[in-house]
Amino acid sequence: MNPVMPQTQAALPLADIVQPDPVGLWPLAPGWWLLIILTLALLVGVVMLLRQLLKIRRLRRQALALIDAARDRYEAGGDASNYCSEINQALKRYWRFYNADPAIVTSDGDAWIALLNRQCSSIIFHERIADSLAQGPYRKIARLNVEVIDQAARDWLSKAPVRKLRSSLHA
Secondary structure, eight states, rough: OOOOOOOOOOTTOOOOOOOOOOOOOOOOOOHHHHOOOOOHHHHHHHHHHHHHHHHHHHHHHHHHHHHHHHHHHHTOOOOHHHHHHHHHHHHHHHHHHOOOOOHHHHHOOOHHHHHHTTSSSSOOOOOHHHHHHHGGGGSOOSOOHHHHHHHHHHHHHHHHHHHHHHHTOOO
């Protein structure tokens, strides 16, 4: 047995219990850092997607404005070959944004119409329209169905999938 020793304050130099600091918000746990990084990445992705969608809408509006201007000039007494040429230029400008291949700009005639028709699930430029657009800029057309060509160009602008336009000539 131990003999009982008289204990004095000098014999046991113990300090008072120190309470830990309360849990704070900083430094963050690794899970919070991961959540912040994922949220920022998602936010950047959404902003980039919105910018791309706005650019696509702006390009469509510009192409539609070019089509409207071509139709107005034709109805004001312009000739059919200029009208067909302006419609082709509007479609090429829209497509060129997605694919910088010079083959798009230099395509004309039946090859150009075939490229346009391949982009959609259904054929938009039927034989008579295709002939007018393909050959119209190079020869006089006696009677041009402007309403049908105008509607076909508008349909193509609304139906041509952007992802197909990007990869069409690279495949």
